[in-house]
Amino acid sequence: MQDVVIIGAGIIGSFLAHDLSKYDLKVCVIDKENDVANETTMANSAIVHSGHDPKDDTLKAKLNLRGNEMYEDICKKLHVDFKRIGAYVVATNDEELEELSRLYEQSKRRNVPVRYVEREELVKNEPNISDIAIRAIDLPSTGIIYPWEVAIALMEVAVANGVDLHLGEEVTAIEKSENGYKVITSKGVIETKYVLNAAGVFADDIYRMVSDNVEFDITPRKGEYFVLDKLNQPLVNHILYPIPSQKGKGVLVLPTTHGNTLLGPSSDFVDDKKGINNTSDYLGYVRREVGKLVKNVPMDKVIRNFAGLRPTSSTHDFIIEEAKDAPNFINVAGIESPGLASAPAISEYVIETILKNKLALVKKSDAIDSLPPITDMKKLTEEERNAKIKEDPRYGHIICRCEQISEGEIVEAIHRNVGATSVKSIKKRVRPGMGRCQGGFCEPLVVEILARELAKQKNDIVYDDVESNVLVAKKGA
């Protein structure tokens, strides 16, 4: 019998698991994917927004402000990069100037650090700013992260503190039982007193498993992106937002913590909750919109496209509450942007305002806050690196030429407590395949290392999900 089952191991499920792992509780996390953070948390703009934008009196506004405050400490503890590079919201005409001053006032009211930036300074700080940019507001508390790095690090701490992580297991039904719920999955039945529904775009479907009066819908709203290679001269130094519209925060341009540049997202409702395909129409839209913010966009440096689905709820706000007709079943639903920025505060809110009223939460005395990170050779001094290589020559064997990742780092990623088991999960943890050759050179080597370390045949190694074998047959077979 579990105390709490968390459905979904995205950024929300990972924060919940991490935070609950500090208490004397039996916690289990279930995700249908083969790895943590494989859905919406894998495909978004990766911004810890300042909290300037959500409407007044919404959970989005409240939790975004609090989340932004919390991120720096958490990332430090987890040894994950978090950079407060700041953001500019850029106005390009009179109408937009009006909206800009509204945002300025709103930020002031919320105590979000903000100031105006006139064109002269804009051009100085952002040499590629478009010719039509007139004025901007600077939101210096805005930061960037890699969302799945945070989620993986959180889940590692959770598992180290005793959380039971079930990956590759889909929840197919939920039955009410005497003490709570029977969660029925593709692999078995898990009994629990409480259920936390953090299933992203599928949260309404999960809710329907326990309720006949589901009062909200989640509709996937797709965002498509371009990723640019590392550039010798950065395209932008800040996150650049256009003036927001009905469709959301608009098409952005921003650097990532690893030195790439993101262009996107588009924003369109789609029918398919797994519809993360790229389309020439939406990519074309992104390409055109980006031109309003910046010029000299080096489209010949594009190395990848991707798309993510926002779990947009019919209430237009986060839905974080106990279900009306299902006691102890708690929805954490509709977590679209600023879901990432709010995630630590969402988890805190669930625990402080809901769970604490129901459960006696007792802190464990032996819970840990963090684990030593995977060695990052790039961050070491030359002496430290050479000492490491002397100890273990695999740290001197470079596998990924674009990101310069050594065999030693890849082997570490495989043997973590939430270890990498697929090519994609290696890529998420230590980055081979993220660079300009997109794995063309390193993927065969990564497959070889995975097979060796996991004692499998090469053709049993998967790219991502269980069916996605990289190699389909032995020659001559």
Place this chain on the structure above:
Amino acid sequence: MREVDVVVIGGGSAGLAAACKCKEEGIENVVVLERDKELGGILNQCIHNGFGLHTFNEELSGPAYAERFIDKAKALNVECKLNTMVTHISKDKVVEYVNPEEGYVRVQAKAIVLAMGCRERTRGAISIPGYRPVGVYNAGTAQRYLNMDGYLVGKRVFILGSGDIGLIMARRMTLEGAKVLGVAEIMPYSNGLARNMKQCLEDFDIPLYLSHTITNIEGKERVSGVTISEVDSNRNVVPGTEKHFDVDTLLLSVGLIPENSLTEEAEIEMNPVTKGAMVNESYETSIPGIFACGNVLHVHDLVDFVSAEGAKAGESAARYIREELKSAGGFNCKAKQNVSYVMPTRINVENVKDKVEFLFRVRVQARNATLNLYKDGELFRSIPKRHVAPAEMEKLIMKKSDLEGIKESFEIELVVD
């Protein structure tokens, strides 16, 4: 810091030829740095025949061709470091590398030869719409999986791009029991060598769809199909021309890009057309004493040209050390109408021994065309060409005496009716 006469980066055909030539020229201290576990570069995975017709008058397999140069390098006592990745080069010719035995090391070179080869353009670079499942591979990666690891990436295959690697893989996968349903090429002509078109597609009845591109990739976990569409003369998709293929694999053979991150970090002047360095008649880049050759300079289709270019760069590195080269001065070599680029891009006749071999590519496929050569803007010579194609690199040899007296420019153009 250790001092070395010549550091050669890359132990493929270009690098090996360069290192051997340096030794033959009497340079003592030559080091080849190769990140792979063996020498030979891309040749190691090219197990088909067709290498060395010009150099050895024989049709060798890739590894057999490489073997000849590896043996020669051994005989000449060239120092080769394997599993050694060069991570940085500086303008003053300090080379940084890392390997499991020595860790991170810096050496001071008198001269450097860049011979890092090229990489394949990826799906991301051309933004093919659709899902991003497993089953989309660069043709060269699939070739490596098959020829070096012994595994097939799929059973029903479609190929985008008619580059040589794609054509060779069409034949190779067919011979291994896979079904290749077709090759789509966005241009109205093939990008592969004529002999590969014949021997790899026609002989196996694999259809080639010219002026077509992929407009959708289906399948969420694994590729389940692709859609191709016709394109018009501006390469825009023509609606209503879709054709669907049920396949589990899409191979991409959509171009090769010289591997120049080191070159760019050293701020060497680049040629936007070839994506390689600008070089002069001695294959010297904008930094005196740094030379470039092979696929890192411009993408070749014949290994013989690569070996010749490597030898030339190696010889120049030796001359540079002996202080026989003049780095400044000279005139520019330019591509005019219908020619995409001309190699080398600059010539100082004082450095030329007896002749210059120009390598260039045309932009169009044509029969009965004319090459016009201009000296300082004036037509100097016209050469009839029975057949030209962008896929086939052209070679032009000019005697030193023909180049003397040029002040500003030497230009090549192609005229077609």
